[in-house]
Amino acid sequence: MLILLPPSESKSTRSRGKPADPAELSFRELVGPRRTVAAELAAVSARPDALEVLGVGASLAEEVAGNLRLDTAPALPVRELYTGVLYDALDLAGMDTAARRRAGRWLVVVSALHGVLRLGDRVAPYRLAMNVTLPGTGPLARFWREHLDATLTTAAGDGVVVDCRSSTYAAAGSPRGAAAERWVQVRVPGASHMAKHTRGLVAGHLCRTGATPRTPEQLAEELAGDFTVVGLTGPARPGKAWVLDVTAE
Structure with a gap:
């Protein structure tokens, strides 16, 4: 099984390491594409209009300045880096050993800077969102889609792909071919805060139970025991995802 997560704008930091x-x-x-995005991000972050290009306000100026120190800043494992609503609900720290091992194998975070990451990867905090357009790459979702389609297809193997990403990050790549027939987007009716929370609960539930739906x-059926499954809708056309509407009970 492959569970796709979005990153979080809020991130932990370290002063040493x-x-x-x-x-x-x-x-x-993805070494080449990552190098391209990192170089573009550093160049943009050094410009006077960096905040405007990156689509952030003045309160995040220090985080943007941190993009110039990514080669030297202390790095954290991805499992500790991202914080916020989805990751609070996922509760990696509260998992037992077996669940954490499954999370390490199944969970993949889609990142505007790094493409995709596993929980054990170590990276520095950064400020970059997938809806940004960098001068040398164009729209990041389109840039990454050219690279991530193949990567996600391989990573999916023969299992179900549980897509807990927001629409912005879902645009950055998707499984293809036979893997797309097992690709399911988890959709949550209502506000984005509840959507993030519920998707985190879904990912955590699968890791904790060890369920491996095919x-x-x-x-x-697996989620119906702990969630209200509103409906499962087949792909709109070949190559598109199934849509599973769920709410937390």
């Missing part, structure tokens, strides 16, 4: 080593990150095929229908 070793910097990230790009050569040690998972998905080695089809979208089996995924819906």
Whole structure:
């Protein structure tokens, strides 16, 4: 099984520690694209109009300045880096050993800077969102889609792909071919805060129970025990995702 998560704008920091080593990150095929985005981000972050280009306010100026120190800033494991509503609900720290191991195998975070990351990867805090357009890459979602489609297809293997991303990050890549037939987007009716919370609960539930549904229908059945499954809708056309509407009970 592959569970796709969005990153979080809020991130933990460290005052001490070793910097990230790009050569040690998972998905080695993304070394080139990661280098391209990192160079573009550094160049933009040094410009007078950096805040405008990155789409953030003055209160985040220090975080943008931190983009100039990514090679030297202390790095954190992805499991500790991202915080916020979804990650609070996921509750990695509260998992037992078996659940944490499953999370390490199944969970993948889609990142505007790094493409995709596993929980054990170590990276520095950064400020960059997938809806940004960098001068040298164009729209980041389109840039990453050219690279992540193949990566996600391989990572999916023969299991269900549980997509807990927001629409912004879902646009950055998707499984193709046979893997797309087992690709399920988790949709939550209502406000974005509740959507993040429920998607975190879904991902955490799967890791804790160790359930390994092989089809979208089996995924819906598995979640029905702890969630209100509103409905499962087949793909709008070949190559598109199934949609599973769920709410937390």
